[in-house]
Amino acid sequence: MAGRGNFSSRLGFIAAAAGSAVGLGNIWKFPFEVGGGGGAAFVLIYLAFCFVLCYPVMVAEITIGRATHLNAAGAFSKLGFSRFRFIGILGVIAGIMILSFYNVVAGWALGYFIEMVMGNFAIGSQFGTFITNVFKVGAYGIVFMAATAFIVSRGVSQGIEKASKILMPTLIVIILSLTIYGLTLPNGSDGIAFYLVPDFSKITFEVVYNALGQAFFSLSLGMGALITYGSYLSREENIVTSAALITLADVGIAFLAGLMIFPFVFYQGLEPTGGAGLIFVTLPGVFESLGGAWGTIVGSLFFLLLSFAALTSTVSLLEVPVAYLVDEHKMKRGKAVWGMAGLIFLLGIPSLLANGYSEFFSSFITYFGAESSNSFMDLVEHISSDSFLPLGGFLIAVFVAYVWRKENWMAEIENGAPGFSETFLAKYLDFTLRYICPVILGAIFVLTVLSRFFGVNFFG
Ligand code: TRP
Numbered sequence: 001m002a003g004r005g006n007f008s009s010r011l012g013f014i015a016a017a018a019g020s021a022v023g024l025g026n027i028w029k030f031p032f033e034v035g036g037g038g039g040a041a042f043v044l045i046y047l048a049f050c051f052v053l054c055y056p057v058m059v060a061e062i063t064i065g066r067a068t069h070l071n072a073a074g075a076f077s078k079l080g081f082s083r084f085r086f087i088g089i090l091g092v093i094a095g096i097m098i099l100s101f102y103n104v105v106a107g108w109a110l111g112y113f114i115e116m117v118m119g120n121f122a123i124g125s126q127f128g129t130f131i132t133n134v135f136k137v138g139a140y141g142i143v144f145m146a147a148t149a150f151i152v153s154r155g156v157s158q159g160i161e162k163a164s165k166i167l168m169p170t171l172i173v174i175i176l177s178l179t180i181y182g183l184t185l186p187n188g189s190d191g192i193a194f195y196l197v198p199d200f201s202k203i204t205f206e207v208v209y210n211a212l213g214q215a216f217f218s219l220s221l222g223m224g225a226l227i228t229y230g231s232y233l234s235r236e237e238n239i240v241t242s243a244a245l246i247t248l249a250d251v252g253i254a255f256l257a258g259l260m261i262f263p264f265v266f267y268q269g270l271e272p273t274g275g276a277g278l279i280f281v282t283l284p285g286v287f288e289s290l291g292g293a294w295g296t297i298v299g300s301l302f303f304l305l306l307s308f309a310a311l312t313s314t315v316s317l318l319e320v321p322v323a324y325l326v327d328e329h330k331m332k333r334g335k336a337v338w339g340m341a342g343l344i345f346l347l348g349i350p351s352l353l354a355n356g357y358s359e360f361f362s363s364f365i366t367y368f369g370a371e372s373s374n375s376f377m378d379l380v381e382h383i384s385s386d387s388f389l390p391l392g393g394f395l396i397a398v399f400v401a402y403v404w405r406k407e408n409w410m411a412e413i414e415n416g417a418p419g420f421s422e423t424f425l426a427k428y429l430d431f432t433l434r435y436i437c438p439v440i441l442g443a444i445f446v447l448t449v450l451s452r453f454f455g456v457n458f459f460g
Contacts, residue, residue: 023313038202065230072224091224124284191262213386222389369455
């Protein structure tokens with residue numbers, strides 16, 4: 001469609017979609033979810049969710065987007081099912097909520113980059129103080145949101161695509177090097193054992209739903225981000241192989257991040273259950289141990305690239321509401337971008353204060369039947385990422401399988417993959433979207449809401 005913009009190449013689309021997927025979710029969140037979820041058992045469940053449940057949903061999202069060349073809500077109307085627009089609207093809301101807290105953490109990463117440049121390795125043990133310095137961290141947040149808005153305002157191929165193509169490979173190289181370094185350290189192998197040898201007694205229902213929320217979050221699924229990106233994809237591209245590459249890249253990098261971090265955690269005698277501070281507390285000491293200039297270089301580079309990984313993700317989060325405003329409300333792109341960015345930054349302020357600065361926001365809510373309170377930031381995350389994303393995935397699977405129907409979505413995929421509908425993969429996707437995704441996602445969504453927010457526990 002003229003005027004809306006397109007990715008200029010297949011690699012560009014994959015780089016941008018993988019750039020959206022790979023972010024703080026992989027390098028910051030995945031390791032601490034693994035740490036809190038008992039290690040290898042969590043990893044296994046996570047991997048199963050990614051390949052069995054999430055991959056089909058990813059194909060479904062991209063296909064909806066490419067078939068309509070419209071934003072997450074408009075796409076449903078264009079297919080002739082306006083009653084299902086609410087799925088896209090839900091996605092727009094989820095995107096706004098996720099970006100509001102995600103930007104706060106991205107600000108931490110950016111701040112750590114500056115600390116590393118200045119050689120302040122002690123910042124690891126001062127993490128708690130660092131995040132309560134809300135004026136400083138807030139300023140980093142403003143810089144980050146502005147950078148995001150700048151890229152989104154430049155549009156798809158000039159902004160999003162160009163940045164992703166260079167940054168992703170560099171990040172992989174540095175993580176690989178750090179992983180190899182970690183393996184040479186004393187006690188490093190204890191970290192690997194924690195990470196890779198499953199202890200099934202650690203699997204609780206909470207571990208299962210955290211793994212599901214994490215899988216959706218990490219793959220950028222369930223809120224129409226990939227409907228939106230798919231809408232800039234040309235008809236010749238092969239959706240199923242693109243989605244496979246995106247999934248593999250994302251899962252691969254999360255897996256590597258775990259392999260990198262746990263040897264460091266055990267080497268320093270820290271607790272893998274360290275929560276949201278895990279990488280921020282652990283890594284500066286590691287960089288210091290590299291010695292002087294090396295430590296400064298590797299440390300700065302690491303947090304710089306982490307910031308960039310976060311940036312290609314925040315870009316995709318902002319793009320969802322922006323595309324919605326541009327397509328559906330005929331707003332000018334520039335106005336939509338800067339207005340949304342400003343609004344989301346403001347909505348993120350309570351999350352910024354929720355990490356120790358404000359008592360009120362830091363222990364904001366105690367769910368029914370829960371023993372301890374959750375911060376405002378936790379609450380936003382639990383609602384948006386752990387609840388809305390699996391719900392969105394459920395709705396998208398049901399929509400594609402039962403409303404849009406097989407012959408139509410298959411036909412759209414066939415545009416770039418002639419003969420696809422005859423393959424085994426096509427039958428597998430049809431089967432999972434019809435039966436597996438709706439049942440499992442629907443059940444886990446309901447059970448998650450009941451157990452997390454209302455203290456109803458079915459599994460002891
Ligand atoms: N996937 C990103 C990460 O792992 C976060 C993200 C970007 C996201 N866009 C999204 C999550 C859309 C859900 C939906 O850091």
